[in-house]
Amino acid sequence: MFSKHFRRGVVVAAMLAAFAGPASALSEDEVSVLAGTCANCHGTDGRSPGAIPAIAGQDYDILREQLLAFKAGEVEGATIMTRHATGYTDEELDALARYFSEIEP
Amino acid sequence: MTRLTRRSVLALSGAGALALMLRPATAQAGAWQRLDAARELVGDATPTDGIELELPLVSENGAAVPLSFRVERALDDADPVETVHLFAPSNPDPLIAVFHFSPLAGRADVATRVRLNESQTVIAIARTASGEVMVGEREVRVTTTGCLMVDDTYESANVFQTRLRAPGSVSTGEPGKVLSMINHPMETGLRTNSSGETLPKRIIERVEATMGGEPVLTAELNRSVSANPYLRFFVAPTQSGTLELVWTEDTGETVEASAEISVG
Amino acid sequence: MITRRNMLALGAAAFVAPLAMPNILRAQGSAGRVVIVGGGFGGATAAKYIKRRNPDIDVTLIEAQERFYTCPFSNLYLGGLREFESIGHSYEELTGEYGVNLVTALAEDVDGDAHTVTLSNGETVEYDKLILSPGIDINWGALEGYDEAAAELAPHAWKAGAQTQLLRRQLEEMEDGGLFVLSAPADPFRCPPGPYERVSLVAHYFKEHKPNSKILILDSKDAFSKQGLFTAGWQSLYGDTIEWVGLSDDGRVVRVDAEALEVETEFGMVHRANVLNVVPPQKAGFIAERAGVTNEGGWVPIKASTFESRQVADIHVIGDAAIASPMPKSGFCANTQGKVAAAAIVASLAGNEAPAASWTNTCYSLIGPDYGISVVGVYEAVDDEVVQVEGSGGVSPADADADFRLREAQYAVGWYDAIANDTWGTVPA
Known part of the structure; x- marks a missing residue:
């Protein structure tokens, strides 16, 4: 199945070939769309008003490791996060971790 | 889309007929043409409209997709429809069912529920006594809504329980609606249990409806018919009597039900 | 891109x-x-x-x-x-x-x-x-006998507001030992697990206040969202208070008599309710x-x-x-x-x-105040159609312990607070 992961890979390769310098495969716009899906439970900008943990302003490395651990099913006591994290590529999870770490809590 | 048959061209006069003949041959790249069994059934005939096939445009649950078909031509016509074949081309076993109609059924009009493996175009092919063929097609998009997450088809605890609802009385020649259902897993023979063993095929393969010993409708079912086979059809009796249904399993086991219908 | x-x-x-x-x-x-x-x-x-x-x-x-x-x-x-x-x-x-x-x-x-x-x-x-x-x-009239007037007697409460308050009043006024009947529609309809969460929480209310009462769900489907989890939860919390009748057991309602609070199913069974909740075609x-x-x-x-x-x-x-x-x-x-x-x-x-595009869904359902379950999906667009991302999503585990169910119930409340804040800016009390 031609998922967006494959298409993105092709785009990245093309861009790397065409331009010198570091290329992020995910645009700012795309990361903000991905991040929007987190707000439903973690609050707008990850500033949770309720029982679900806030993620705004959390440490980037910790967030990234936690997301990858959820994806691998390695977090004991996880209720739904593994089922969510498996829906994203490692690169997307990394971008999300950076995105939320840069928000003022 | 109406195919040009000799009959329909002759019915047109002058300019109209000429205009139709000059119209570029409709590509009619119907799904039926891409299925061997359907092409064989159509044979040399040029298919026409005349059978309406209905399924939902989008189905949330491929295990039980409502399907109905209706042939316009009445069964007391001089050249009535005798059979209707249903195909799901993308299923492991494309032939869903075959229905045999006799004039006592009043209308070739049936509703049931079918299994669709994936999105596809479902096909209905009607054949008359003289060999005339009508084709109806319907594209269905099959998704499983993220909320369902159910793997098994529904299995009732009461296998072989039957239900039959027929009108208590009908006017002469007026088709009455009949609902029938039997609880049965319709095990396809393609499923494995949790231990990895293949569950053997076990299906209801025939439903026969008769009245006063005369055939009304016979349905030959394959494994693309949903579990707990449901059949809605019609009966147009000319005299009061008992509508009898016999369900036959592929093991040979049978079960029956009946209902009295008075005609007046 | x-x-x-x-x-x-x-x-x-x-x-x-x-x-x-x-x-x-x-x-x-x-x-x-x-x-x-x-x-x-x-x-x-x-x-x-x-x-x-x-x-x-x-x-x-x-x-x-x-x-x-x-x-x-x-x-x-x-x-x-x-x-x-x-x-x-x-x-x-x-x-x-x-x-x-x-x-x-x-x-x-x-x-x-x-x-x-x-x-x-x-x-x-x-x-x-x-x-x-x-x-x-x-879809008024799609179900025989169910029009706007009927909804004032047998509410749908499927658009929150006065209808919800009407149904609550009816449940409060029902005598102990009564029967609550809910008619659930075929797909597609708003909120697939909704009818089943509803009977769960009405069963909770009955357990506390009207323990001799019963609940009957007449369903136009043979399968519903998180069915295994709901069925297990019902048995565990409410014994045999809730009876579910699926399509293939003649659960499909074809006619409503709102005045009599009666419904008739496809094969002619008539059920009379003390409180009737019809979730109709939409x-x-x-x-x-x-x-x-x-x-x-x-x-x-x-x-x-x-x-x-x-x-x-x-x-x-x-x-x-x-x-x-x-x-x-x-x-x-x-x-x-x-x-x-x-x-x-x-x-x-x-x-x-x-x-x-990227979307996700989490449907939390409360089977009881301390018993929550969920279903998750992550989606993307392929050829301009919505598809589920392979390997993602799923339902709560069947064998989770009471602590897991309690945490999901707590997260359900946390989810509601978060989404209400995200949508309207509502601050939880």
């Missing part, structure tokens, strides 16, 4: 003109005008997220109710776990903080060619882009039909990447009204679709391509 923004970021030597010329005339200096019909999970979220991306875009939100009551968690109110006002939300954040123009009126007509919306107060509003998030309307909110975006089935086909109508240009349709299967019809989905539509519209108004 190559967007104008990231090509510039990469220092492309040649300046690339906007990828798409705006094809609409706008007042000079204006960033564009967006009108949104429906102030629920979809519309309110879209309004906020358009303003977040570009505050210069003129956003008008049309909503008939002054205060919006959510269907999510209305079952908690029915079960006696919440006050009605706790599921109500107002628009102060949208108007005060985000500068959305709120019009309290009913949208009655849309002219897709003229790009106008006609309101019940006589006004006409012009748009460059229109978002319809009208939810559902009941369709997209009526404005969708007026706008010409519905298909013959009564719902709205959309292009997945932007949720734009497949039938009328410049109209996006989100939430329950849209055909977004396999995404279910849920408030959570409406909210996430609103964000994607917002991003697509802001991009379009600026002459850019929409960023890649």
Whole structure:
């Protein structure tokens, strides 16, 4: 199945070939769309008003490791996060971790 | 889309007929043409409209997709429809069912529920006594809504329980609606249990409806018919009597039900 | 995806003109005008997220109710776990903080060619882009005997508000030992697990206050959302209080006699209730039909990447009204679709391509106050259709312990607080 992961890979390769310098495969716009899906439970900008943990302003490395651990099913006591994290590529999870770490809590 | 048959061209006069003949041959790249069994059934005939096939445009649950078909031509016509074949081309076993109609059924009009493996175009092919063929097609998009997450088809605890609802009385020649259902897993023979063993095929393969010993409708079912086979059809009796249904399993086991219908 | 923004970021030597010329005339200096019909999970979220991306875009939100009551968690109110006002939300954040123009009126007509919306107060509003998030309307008469008058006797309570309060009153007035009957519809309908959460929490209410009462669900389906989990939960918490009759056991209701509080099933069984809740066949909110975006089935086909109508240009349709299967019809989905539509519209108004779409859904259901279950899905657009991301999603484990169920119940409340805050800015009490 031609998922967006494959298409993105092709785009990245093309861009790397065409331009010198570091290329992020995910645009700012795309990361903000991905991040929007987190707000439903973690609050707008990850500033949770309720029982679900806030993620705004959390440490980037910790967030990234936690997301990858959820994806691998390695977090004991996880209720739904593994089922969510498996829906994203490692690169997307990394971008999300950076995105939320840069928000003022 | 109406195919040009000799009959329909002759019915047109002058300019109209000429205009139709000059119209570029409709590509009619119907799904039926891409299925061997359907092409064989159509044979040399040029298919026409005349059978309406209905399924939902989008189905949330491929295990039980409502399907109905209706042939316009009445069964007391001089050249009535005798059979209707249903195909799901993308299923492991494309032939869903075959229905045999006799004039006592009043209308070739049936509703049931079918299994669709994936999105596809479902096909209905009607054949008359003289060999005339009508084709109806319907594209269905099959998704499983993220909320369902159910793997098994529904299995009732009461296998072989039957239900039959027929009108208590009908006017002469007026088709009455009949609902029938039997609880049965319709095990396809393609499923494995949790231990990895293949569950053997076990299906209801025939439903026969008769009245006063005369055939009304016979349905030959394959494994693309949903579990707990449901059949809605019609009966147009000319005299009061008992509508009898016999369900036959592929093991040979049978079960029956009946209902009295008075005609007046 | 190559967007104008990231090509510039990469220092492309040649300046690339906007990828798409705006094809609409706008007042000079204006960033564009967006009108949104429906102030629920979809519309309110879209309004906020358009303003977040570009505050210069003129956003008008049309909503008939002054205060919006959510269907999510209305079952908690029915079960006696919440006050009605706790599921109500107002628009102060949208108007005060985000500068959305709120019009309290009913949208009655849309002219897709003229790009106008006609309101019940006589006004006409012009748009460059229109978002319809009208939810559902009941398909009156589709179920024999179930019309608007019948709903006053046998409520659907499938649009939160007076109907929900009516059903609650009926449950309160029912004598102990009575029978609550719920008729559940065939797919598609709003909130697939909704009817089953409802009977769960009514069973909870009965257990506390009317322990001899019973519940019967007559279902037009053989399979329902999180069925295994619900069935196990019902047995565990409520014994044999709840009986479910599926389609293949003659569960499909074909006729309602609201005066007698009776329903008749397909094969002729008649059930009489003390309280009757009919969840009837549904369709997209009526404005969708007026706008010409519905298909013959009564719902709205959309292009997945932007949720734009497949039938009328410049109209996006989100939430329950849209055909977004396999995404279910849920408030959570409406909210996430609103964000994607917002991003697509802001991009379009600026002459850019929409960023890649991404959605997620989590449906929490409370079987009891301390017993929560969930189903998750993550989705993407492939060939302009919504598909589930392979390997993602799933339901709560069947063998979870009581602590797991309790935490999910707590997270359910945390979810509601978060999404209400994300959509309307509501601050939890």
